[in-house]
């Protein structure tokens with residue numbers, strides 16, 4: 001069967017989310033580790049963002065669209081449940097993650113460590129400290145939302161595929177890691193998902209030493 005090509009650096013939380021989605025569906029997939037704005041990406045995404053996807057004659061951009069395609073094109077367990085209320089909850093948490101939480105938790109807070117843009121390359125303290133109250137608020141909200149083992153529900157969905165990479169990266173930072181460690185529920189959620197084959201087998205390679 002033609003594999004789904006997931007085009008984009010595997011370290012990207014968005015790329016990882018769609019690779020988890022493929023693995024959950026049992027979709028044969030390959031990683032094409034192209035950076036944003038590289039020719040393989042701009043050939044598909046009009047703004048050069050990752051991930052992009054190619055599957056035979058089908059090409060798509062935007063992670064949410066790729067998840068929708070993979071969910072319908074393959075037989076595995078539904079990434080968005082058929083039940084109306086559960087589907088609504090999945091879309092609700094996915095939408096909140098994509099529009100509000102990921103930008104704060106990853107683009108503002110985490111990138112204050114990873115891509116600080118400071119003269120000496122050290123963490124951007126103003127940006128990090130400014131984000132911390134919201135980081136705590138968001139993590140408290142997520143803690144409540146995983147009360148039934150998964151994000152907003154009782155089975156793994158697309159919302160979990162998006163959430164898990166975000167939490168994985170947050171755990172690499174001192175403040176968010178402390179907040180996560182203080183919560184048995186959040187720590188338990190991360191440990192359970194990291195042991196899940198779809199998450200474990202698609203985890204990004206560790207940074208080069």
Ligand SMILES: N[C@@H](CCC(=O)N[C@@H](CS)C(=O)NCC(=O)O)C(=O)O
Nearest residue numbers: 012013014036049050051062063064
């Ligand atoms: N809405 C997009 C967001 C993807 C995105 O922002 N990816 C980042 C990498 S994690 C990227 O390509 N950044 C390059 C840029 O913004 O130009 C999606 O869901 O696929």
